[in-house]
Amino acid sequence: MRSALLKLGEFLGKQLSDDAIEIIVTQTKFNNMRQNKMSNYSFVPKELMDQSKTNFLRKGISGDWKNHFTTAQTEHFNSVYTQEMKGIDFPFYKD
Secondary structure (H helix, E strand, O other): OHHHHHHHHHHHOOOOOHHHHHHHHHHOOHHHHHHOHHHHOOOOOOOOOOOOOOOOOOOOOOOHHHHOOOHHHHHHHHHHHHHHHOOOOOOOOOO
């Protein structure tokens, strides 16, 4: 994370202090983001996002959504994804 922040700062023409980098690294850890109302969306009214059904930030595991989809839902998602991404010249990685 630290090296990515340094590269980002360089790209933006900004130099971040070691203290600023450490704060960013700490605040962007998944467990810290889950507890932060600004990143976990717990401040959003229940009418817009009912977090009693599921948290906005669940586990922090890439691809975990697949564990919650039925086979039919996965097939539908893949079909829509394939159609919508047709013609996009960008390397998307799928497992």
